[in-house]
Structures are given as C-alpha cells and as structure tokens.
Amino acid sequence: MNQEEYDVNKFERPSVTVDLVVFSIINDNLKILLIKRKEWPFKGKLALPGGFIKMDETLEEAAERELREETGLKNQYLEQLYTFGDVKRDPRTRVITISYLALINSENITLKAGTDAESVNWFDVKNIDNLAFDHNMIINYALERLRTKISYSNIVFGLLPELFTLTEVQKAYEIILDKELDKRNFRKKLNSLNIIEKTNLTRKDGLHRPATLYRLFNKEFELKIFK
C-alpha cells in the first residue's frame, strides 16, 4: 500500500471531544465549572464544559479554546487528565473524550455560556450529583489528581492570584485536602522550597495585623517538587 491507495474512510471513526474540569476556590470552597445542557442528550442536565475537536487544532488547543469560550481566560494551568472511551458513554454515537484539568483564580471573571449551554455556573464539589454522560467519573478522577498532585507540585498557585498571603496558600491546601494543617509546619515547609518570594506589600484585611504579600519566583508550573 502506498499513499495513493490509502483510503481514509476505510475504518468507521468515533467522534472525539474534550471535556474540561475547571476548578477554582470561591468563598473558601472548591468549586467546579458546570454548564446546563440546552440540547438532547441530557437536555437540562448539568455537564462539564467541552466540545468536539476541530480537525485543525491540537487537543490542548481545543481545551484552551473551550476554556476561553466559557471564562475568557487563557494561559491558565491546564493539564491533560485521562481519556474516557466506553462504548455507550454518549447516546448519540461513539464518542471518545479527552479530559483536561484547569485551575483558575476566579476573581474578576465573567462566565459566558457557550452555544450548547443554557447557562454556566460554579458548583461546590461537595454538592455535585447526577451529571450528564460519565461526567461524575471524570470529576472524581480530576479531584483525585488534584489532591495527589498538590502534594508534590506547585499547581496550587494556579488557583491563587498573582500576589497572595501565606494564609491564603495554606487555606487552599486545607480546602482541597479537606483537613487542617499546622501553620508553623506549613510555613516552614513552604519556605524551605524556595519557590515564593516576599514583596514589600501587605494586605490589610480588617482590624488586625496585615499579612505580607508573596509572589511566585517563577510562573512555570511543576518545576519545583513540593514534596
């Protein structure tokens, strides 16, 4: 067989989508971005934002596009999670979906529903049930990845603003891991990693001593082992 003889239509082909698990911390809770579906199948049900891959974009570009369409954001932390391909996961036809994990700081973000969605909103991860497709499974997978990876990488800063206090970092860990951490041990560890630096700014936040603001040394994610 050579190039001329090759027939691209010889095999039946599945459809391929990307689905996004977008996390953010809002009001001290871990939230996830969900849309309400406007069309069959699962019309009216909540689902992950996502959509079909275009023939001229890479998987990551597709994920970035979906994230931009829903949140207006680009250059956020974005990581491929897992590919789900059960035969009957979509009632329309065979659909294989590549899931992505995105972390954003949701301050000053305006959500806009995509074309296939009636609405987009933040939902508490503790309070999610019965989503469309196999999206509950995808969220569980994403949560596990987030909880594991936060312990050996610096991805937590994907959820924080550019300037942050040490208390905010600690709180992010506590929210995601769902357990309290010791303040002295936490700061000792964080300092030993040499990934953040003090600014000479502070955040005044009520009738008490203001907290020093810090920033990441280096915006590259995952360069430093957090372990």
Added chain:
Amino acid sequence: MNQEEYDVNKFERPSVTVDLVVFSIINDNLKILLIKRKEWPFKGKLALPGGFIKMDETLEEAAERELREETGLKNQYLEQLYTFGDVKRDPRTRVITISYLALINSENITLKAGTDAESVNWFDVKNIDNLAFDHNMIINYALERLRTKISYSNIVFGLLPELFTLTEVQKAYEIILDKELDKRNFRKKLNSLNIIEKTNLTRKDGLHRPATLYRLFNKEFELKIFK
C-alpha cells in the same frame, strides 16, 4: 434538537488508535516491544505496536487486544498513559492516539507480528532512535511514568515472574532507575511494606548459596504505596 434530528455525520471526525509501550526486562536490560512497519507511511521503520479502535470495544479492550495479538498475553499490567493528538502526527489523516503502558515478564513468550507489521522484536530502550510517527515522544513519556511510578507503587512486579528473589526485585529497580541501590536498605524497605511473602522454595543459580523465592501477597497492582 432531539434524538431524531441529531446527525452523527455533522462533524468531520479524526481516526483514533491505541499505541502500546510494552516494557520487559531481558538480560538485565530494559526492553521495549517494537514492530517494523510493512506499509506506508513509514514503511520499514520501527514503531510501537498499535492500531485503530473498533467501534464496539473500549479503549482498554483495544489495548488488551493489541497486546494479545503481539504477545499472546492477557491480564498483564496495563495502564493508560497519555493521548497524543497533534494535527500532523500521522501523514494519512488526522489520527489521535491513546497510548498505554504495559509491563510483562517475557519468559516463555513468543512474539508474533500483527498484520501491519513485518516483524516484532525487543529493543533496548537505551538504543532507540528515529521511530515512526511521534513514537519517540510516547516512549519518553512512558519511561518517565515508569520511573516515577515504580517509586510509589508495586508495578515492578508486573515485570517479574510469579516467584522471584529479592535480588531480582532489586535488579529490576536498578535497571529502570539506572542506579545502584544498597542491598540492606532495599531489603529493609521492601520487607516493611508487607506486600511479598517468603515461599519455602529456593532458586539454585550457580556455585553459591541459593536465594529464597518470594511471591506477591496480592496480585492487585497499585494497592500498596511503595514510597
């Protein structure tokens, strides 16, 4: 839109394949299974075993089928790695591939080339260059996953026979991590994990004291943290 109006052919669809990175330890070297391609594109080049996904099989079933076709093995350690989808990665058409990592003990295995392969063989991972498609990248990804995951899981036993000596386990770590380990520390750690048990068999292996054979307590992979 409802079920009747939905047109599965509305969107142009990519082809989807699975590709397998099959590792084994042979003669104290980490080896990988490669085929020689029989057809265009990349005719005559080495490539990972793999193939198109059938419409009625899951991704994992497709990976299991490919592994069985090349090695005759089933129920081996098999883990989804990553999905590669660059637009031009395959000259035929848009092809997205879901890569899988498989670990096998290659004793008493007979390799058989699949239909699209001229031959199948084991190749030393240190000695691999210029594969078809983006398969070098996939192998690098797989190697990194293997090296990372061996440190916090029990997947190493996927490379070993059912009965093994402690020296064999240590050697597997040394080969994969490409560094020497201290025998006493290694055994202390391995024992503390409570995942293997002594048998009353030994392996006589030359003119010296025979080694006790051990077996895994539990064949489930990844249940125990190796860390």
Added chain:
DNA sequence: TGAATAGTGTCTTTCAGACAATATGCC
C-alpha cells in the same frame, strides 16, 4: 576450602508532626 551470591543490623541524618507564645496594625 574457595568461590560466589544470600542475608543481616547499627548509626547518622533528615524530615514530618506535635505544640504555644510574641508581634503588629487597626480601631
């Protein structure tokens, strides 16, 4: 009995985890 690998224990260092008092800015 010599060759070759199997098998075993102690000490040191490092890191995680428990734990509470002082510092600072604001009203």
Added chain:
DNA sequence: GGCATATTGTCTGAAAGACACTATTCA
C-alpha cells in the same frame, strides 16, 4: 489598650541513607 490575625522555633519520632561482615551452597 484591646482585638484579630501574622509570625516565629523547639522537641520528638520515623524513615532514609551510609556502611561491612557472616552464612550457605556447590564445585
């Protein structure tokens, strides 16, 4: 000066890492 959060250090226990000698089988 009182309130509220920020900031800081020591001790203990567990695990990692460095290190060398004895045991056993077979030719």
